[in-house]
Amino acid sequence: MPSPSKPNVLLVDDRPENLLSLKASLEGLGYDLVTACSGAEALKCLLQNDFAAIVLDVQMPEMDGFETAMLIRARRRSQNTPILFLTAVYQSDKDQARGYEVGGTDYLIKPIPPDVLRAKIAAVVKAWEGMREISERLRASEERYRQIVEVANEGIWMLDPELRTAFVNRSMAEMLGYRVEEIDGHSLFEFVFEEERPALESALQRRKQGISEVVDLRFRRKDGSELWALVSTAPILDEHGGFAGALGMFSDITQRKKIERELHQRTRELEEADRRKDHYIAMLGHELRNPLSAIRSALHLLNQVSSQDEHPTRLRAVIERQSRQLSRLLDDLLDVTRITHGRLQLRKEPVDLASVLSGAVETCRVTVEERHHELTVTIPNEPIWVDGDAMRLEQIVSNLVSNAASYTEPGGSIRVSAERKGSDVLLRVQDTGMGIPPDLLPRIFDPFVQAARTPDRPGGGLGIGLTLVRELVERHGGAVEAHSGGVGRGSEFVVRLPALPSPPPERPSGSEAFTPAGKLRILVVEDHVDAASTLSDLLKISGHEVSAVHEGSAALDAVRAAAPDVVILDIGLPEMSGYEIARRLREWEARQAAPEGARIVIVATTGYGQSEYERLSREAGSDYHLVKPLDLTALQRILFAVAETRAKRDLD
Numbered sequence: 001m002p003s004p005s006k007p008n009v010l011l012v013d014d015r016p017e018n019l020l021s022l023k024a025s026l027e028g029l030g031y032d033l034v035t036a037c038s039g040a041e042a043l044k045c046l047l048q049n050d051f052a053a054i055v056l057d058v059q060m061p062e063m064d065g066f067e068t069a070m071l072i073r074a075r076r077r078s079q080n081t082p083i084l085f086l087t088a089v090y091q092s093d094k095d096q097a098r099g100y101e102v103g104g105t106d107y108l109i110k111p112i113p114p115d116v117l118r119a120k121i122a123a124v125v126k127a128w129e130g131m132r133e134i135s136e137r138l139r140a141s142e143e144r145y146r147q148i149v150e151v152a153n154e155g156i157w158m159l160d161p162e163l164r165t166a167f168v169n170r171s172m173a174e175m176l177g178y179r180v181e182e183i184d185g186h187s188l189f190e191f192v193f194e195e196e197r198p199a200l201e202s203a204l205q206r207r208k209q210g211i212s213e214v215v216d217l218r219f220r221r222k223d224g225s226e227l228w229a230l231v232s233t234a235p236i237l238d239e240h241g242g243f244a245g246a247l248g249m250f251s252d253i254t255q256r257k258k259i260e261r262e263l264h265q266r267t268r269e270l271e272e273a274d275r276r277k278d279h280y281i282a283m284l285g286h287e288l289r290n291p292l293s294a295i296r297s298a299l300h301l302l303n304q305v306s307s308q309d310e311h312p313t314r315l316r317a318v319i320e321r322q323s324r325q326l327s328r329l330l331d332d333l334l335d336v337t338r339i340t341h342g343r344l345q346l347r348k349e350p351v352d353l354a355s356v357l358s359g360a361v362e363t364c365r366v367t368v369e370e371r372h373h374e375l376t377v378t379i380p381n382e383p384i385w386v387d388g389d390a391m392r393l394e395q396i397v398s399n400l401v402s403n404a405a406s407y408t409e410p411g412g413s414i415r416v417s418a419e420r421k422g423s424d425v426l427l428r429v430q431d432t433g434m435g436i437p438p439d440l441l442p443r444i445f446d447p448f449v450q451a452a453r454t455p456d457r458p459g460g461g462l463g464i465g466l467t468l469v470r471e472l473v474e475r476h477g478g479a480v481e482a483h484s485g486g487v488g489r490g491s492e493f494v495v496r497l498p499a500l501p502s503p504p505p506e507r508p509s510g511s512e513a514f515t516p517a518g519k520l521r522i523l524v525v526e527d528h529v530d531a532a533s534t535l536s537d538l539l540k541i542s543g544h545e546v547s548a549v550h551e552g553s554a555a556l557d558a559v560r561a562a563a564p565d566v567v568i569l570d571i572g573l574p575e576m577s578g579y580e581i582a583r584r585l586r587e588w589e590a591r592q593a594a595p596e597g598a599r600i601v602i603v604a605t606t607g608y609g610q611s612e613y614e615r616l617s618r619e620a621g622s623d624y625h626l627v628k629p630l631d632l633t634a635l636q637r638i639l640f641a642v643a644e645t646r647a648k649r650d651l652d
Contacts, residue, residue, distance in 0.1 A: 007129060008032045008034055009032070009033050009051060010034050011035045012057055012068065013060070016037070025117050038060060053124045055086055056084065056086065057086055058085050058087035059090065066102050069083050069099075069102045069103050073103040083104050100211060101211060103212060105212055105232065108120070131247065155252075156169040156247070156249055157169075157188075157247075163188050163204060165185055167184075168180055192217070192219050193226070203233070215231050215233070229254075230251040232248065233249075346388070347391075348387050349387070349390070353386060354379050357416060363398040367405045373410070374414070375416070378417040387500055388476050395468070395472060400469060403493075404430075405431075407431065408434070409434070412431060428492060428493070433491060436486075479496050481494045519543050520639060522544050523546075523547055523548075523566070523567045524536050525570055526548065526550065527573050528570070532548040536548045551573060551576070553576065566639065567603070571605065578620075582604065582622050598649075601638075604626070607627070613625075
């Protein structure tokens with residue numbers, strides 16, 4: 001039986017273990033704790049006793065917490081009893097709003113720290129005791145009520161029906177920087193910023209409607225600074241159920257708001273920095289790909305018209321080596337961005353590792369020969385097949401070989417081997433180089449991590465080659481490890497990949513020569529004059545009729561004058577983008593009602609490597625999308641297919 005001299009707190013939960021936990025958390029506060037295992041049992045307890053607070057679980061069978069609260073509020077004797085909802089399930093804003101709509105004083109989410117629960121119950125009970133004293137004894141017991149609420153750590157503010165201050169405790173006054181007597185009798189609106197008035201008026205209107213809630217409000221301190229408070233408010237009703245004022249409990253959250261603003265600002269700054277970084281990388285790729293495209297086209301042209309002269313041959317080797325190096329650095333940089341944003345796609349197919357090793361070694365041969373390394377490649381006689389992206393697998397091996405060459409002194413040895421072990425394939429790249437310090441070994445695959453450079457070590461790259469190796473290996477379902485005996489003792493990288501259980505079916509070769517199936521009329525639209533010129537010359541040597549323009553309006557005029565078979569269209573043109581040109585060309589074609597099979601083939605080209613640009617070019621009407629520097633084999637394949645289609649159409 002509860003003691004009449006102690007505040008009674010009713011704990012309602014259908015789970016006995018939860019009731020035990022609540023009682024343990026609130027023991028020692030000096031309250032009589034009464035428990036009920038259902039809403040119906042709680043209502044019976046209310047018929048027998050008054051309670052200073054009710055801790056009410058929301059999810060209960062037969063009658064949930066919301067229904068129980070509505071019945072509690074319907075009873076005049078308990079209509080102002082504080083109800084603290086407690087739940088681990090109903091956590092949405094809608095659920096919380098419903099809790100306050102049915103008369104909840106607070107809405108607590110499990111698990112709640114015992115200290116927080118104790119503080120909230122203590123504050124609620126003390127406020128309830130104060131309100132009871134006011135209701136029962138009015139002015140006669142006002143002093144006792146003041147003594148109770150003054151000891152509360154939270155601010156307490158009571159308003160009369162005209163929203164003037166009827167009572168404010170010392171904690172509340174200190175939060176605002178006033179003395180209690182400077183607040184007494186003054187309107188609540190005198191202590192808020194003008195821009196906060198609409199929100200406060202709306203909140204008070206809800207109080208007049210009998211709605212309790214917890215809100216964040218901003219107040220103006222005496223010195224003009226801001227006070228952010230978490231305000232738990234409830235209406236005060238007279239004996240007829242009319243609005244008699246409002247009671248609020250205030251917690252100072254100014255520091256929390258300041259941190260939230262700083263975090264929000266920092267987040268925005270980081271997002272902007274990330275956006276600018278991506279934009280910078282895209283622009284870098286665009287600016288570098290244009291000259292690379294011109295260099296590669298010029299190389300192909302030189303290879304066809306000047307193959308006997310010793311000097312052009314030597315220059316070709318230099319240009320090709322440097323352009324490949326630039327292209328590789330650029331591709332590594334862009335690949336890091338693609339992987340970071342989840343945009344790297346693998347084109348998997350059965351791949352023979354022998355061809356992968358051959359291509360990777362050929363890619364690194366110049367670097368290896370310049371450093372006078374002894375390169376040994378060992379593979380089994382029988383083919384080893386894996387399911388992977390051939391280009392990316394070659395990139396894995398070439399990155400490891402290039403890394404070995406960079407960190408191995410001239411004259412050192414590099415060994416590359418592949419073997420099948422059970423259901424896996426092991427690729428090993430070993431060197432006799434400078435080794436890896438023990439403190440660096442655990443971080444060797446992290447971005448931008450590099451060993452200290454020596455004067456005889458070339459370049460050094462961007463510090464992302466091994467990062468790409470790890471990411472690409474893992475995307476193939478494998479793993480990579482680094483081993484080293486320490487400084488000066490060489491290193492070994494071991495790549496483990498899943499092997500295919502049996503040889504794949506034979507596939508038609510993709511290396512057939514592209515014998516022209518007929519001359520095409522080609523329009524090159526490119527604002528980079530050198531790139532346009534070299535590409536045009538290369539296409540002319542292949543037997544095509546080629547013209548070139550450098551801006552959008554000229555491209556449209558050229559098409560209208562004599563419609564070409566193919567338009568090779570740069571996307572990044574000034575004044576009028578390639579997207580707009582493609583759209584206008586398709587609109588012009590539609591008006592011409594061209595016969596079936598006579599549609600202009602648009603090949604979009606761009607220095608931007610992101611997939612978003614390919615999607616935009618397709619939407620604008622492009623048939624193909626190539627990234628600079630152009631893969632001339634891919635371009636020749638496209639032109640071959642177009643010429644073959646045109647030839648079949650003419651025969652029909």
